[in-house]
Amino acid sequence: MTSHQTSGLIGAGFGVFFVQANAGALPSAVAFPLRLLAISAFVWLFIALRRSRVPSADAADAPAPRRFGRGYLLVVAAEVVVIAAGLFVINRLLHVPGATVGWIALIVGLHFFGLAAVWRMPSLRLLAAAMSACGTAGLVLAACGCSAAVIAAVAGIAPGALLLGSVWWSVRTAPRSAGSPAQTA
Secondary structure: OOHHHHHHHHHHHHHHHHHHHHHOOOOHHHHHHHHHHHHHHHHHHHHHHHHOOOOOHHHOOOOOOOOOOHHHHHHHHHHHHHHHHHHHHHHHHOOOHHHHHHHHHHHHHHHHHHHHHHOOOOOHHHHHHHHHHHHHHHHHHHHOOOOHHHHHHHHHHHHHHHHHHHHHHHHHHOOOOOOOHHHHO
16 A cells, blocks of 8 residues: 555544544434445545555656655654643643544644645645634634534534545545546546
8 A cells, every 4th residue: 555545544534533423412313324424435435545546666756755754753743742732631621521622623633734744745734724723613612612513513523524525635636547436436
């Protein structure tokens, strides 16, 4: 599996996780179809990523960038530390557990700015901004005392959809092999 395929699979996995983890706050009539749709999207993306053409070493003059090197590890480590510290403050000091979803979405969104720099992929900035906006909105909604369902939809379901959509877009615009799902979409 190439680093592009691996990063797509990670993104899709977190996208489906965001939806699965937050759909429970919604009414069952909405939660079940959303969960099913997210799982279906993940399966389709998994197949599409596996079928996407792997560029050969001769296809380009420069070697493919190493995505999961030191820079990636530093960005992810910072993300984990900041999420953990924020959750401690939100839950133990501020006693606003409804803000956890927004905090996680905000920090995950911000981490994409770091990945955009490390991977030299400016296109990730759009995902970073959109997810950060969802997280910020979730924090504001929690501070205003909005319902868990509203916060989950804005700061949980929407970021999950953004992640799945971002992976779909990367599959759709990547080089394709004959008969791949991206080509038939």
